[in-house]
Amino acid sequence: MPHALETIQRFSWSTVSITCLALALSLAVPSATPAQAEEATDPGLAYSISRGGKLYDNWMTVLKASKPSETHPAWPASNTKRSGDVTWRCKSCHGWDLMGRDGAYAKGSYETGIKGLKALDGGKPAAVIAVMKHASHGFDGLLSEADFVDLANFVTRGQIGFSTVINYADKSVTGDKAHGKDLYQTLCVACHGLDGREPKEMDALGALAAGNPQEVLHKIRVGQPGEQMPGMHSLPVSMQADLLAYLQDLPRE
Numbered sequence: 001m002p003h004a005l006e007t008i009q010r011f012s013w014s015t016v017s018i019t020c021l022a023l024a025l026s027l028a029v030p031s032a033t034p035a036q037a038e039e040a041t042d043p044g045l046a047y048s049i050s051r052g053g054k055l056y057d058n059w060m061t062v063l064k065a066s067k068p069s070e071t072h073p074a075w076p077a078s079n080t081k082r083s084g085d086v087t088w089r090c091k092s093c094h095g096w097d098l099m100g101r102d103g104a105y106a107k108g109s110y111e112t113g114i115k116g117l118k119a120l121d122g123g124k125p126a127a128v129i130a131v132m133k134h135a136s137h138g139f140d141g142l143l144s145e146a147d148f149v150d151l152a153n154f155v156t157r158g159q160i161g162f163s164t165v166i167n168y169a170d171k172s173v174t175g176d177k178a179h180g181k182d183l184y185q186t187l188c189v190a191c192h193g194l195d196g197r198e199p200k201e202m203d204a205l206g207a208l209a210a211g212n213p214q215e216v217l218h219k220i221r222v223g224q225p226g227e228q229m230p231g232m233h234s235l236p237v238s239m240q241a242d243l244l245a246y247l248q249d250l251p252r253e
């Protein structure tokens, strides 16, 4: 059976070379998160994640919606430092890092004791939508179906480990500042100026990045609600870290 053997051998050699090629490609491309791999096959997903992240930050600004005047019913009475519409932002209860009480909001003016959303990372969007619509959250009627889908895509597909980028003890960042400078001067400079002091209405980027790196990483990833600022979450996470590290070097006032 010489022919059959030859076929088997040829087949296995091509399998080996395809495996080598795949390995070489995966080594050449900076590692992609599972969501980034999915985005390659679903062109709407990257946009949905960014928009969901901005809704998570402040849906009232994104939707130009009127602000609830009451404090959210799930806001704990133990926290008297915050009240009113700010307590309706997802980030106020679950954190910029989506880590809730285990993250940056373990202490400070947003300390609530509420848990993070880690359990939903990679989970089913429908499960997140059910929670948002449930009476405990009360978003039914305030958000549209498209808003719910984008928020759920952000929660299930838009999470990264913030503590792999930010050292929570001293707020330092694992990133290459020199590379971050190149990225900043390519991606951000047109709107924020060389020294991060523009637009004039906002605090200097250097101060924000030093004081609240979790907030700034979230905004690097998804953009700023109600503004033209693009979200960068499709970049490798290492580049997001490089950007954040450079921002901490910019002038603080």
Ligand code: HEC
Pocket: 056, 072, 073, 074, 075, 087, 088, 089, 090, 091, 092, 093, 094, 114, 115, 116, 117, 118, 119, 120, 127, 128, 131, 132, 137, 139, 151, 155
């Ligand atoms: C006022 C505070 C508050 C706000 C605002 C809030 N949540 Fe929650 N959320 C909670 C509490 C409390 C729980 C229940 C935590 C528990 O079971 O210990 C929860 C639970 C969840 C869960 C389930 C987590 C799990 O592990 O099962 C999801 C998903 C969720 N929230 C998503 C959101 C999203 C998305 C938004 C914004 C649209 C939001 N939440 C806004 C307080 C809030």
Ligand code: HEC
Pocket: 184, 187, 188, 189, 190, 191, 192, 199, 200, 201, 202, 203, 205, 208, 215, 216, 219, 220, 224, 227, 228, 229, 230, 232, 243, 247
């Ligand atoms: C097309 C213009 C544009 C680009 C490009 C842009 N931004 Fe922005 N960004 C804005 C605007 C406008 C605001 C809101 C300013 C304000 O609140 O007054 C903003 C807000 C921010 C904030 C939040 C400030 C706050 O007070 O909450 C951060 C952080 C930020 N940008 C970082 C960046 C970084 C880093 C880049 C590059 C990766 C970038 N931006 C690219 C326009 C842009």
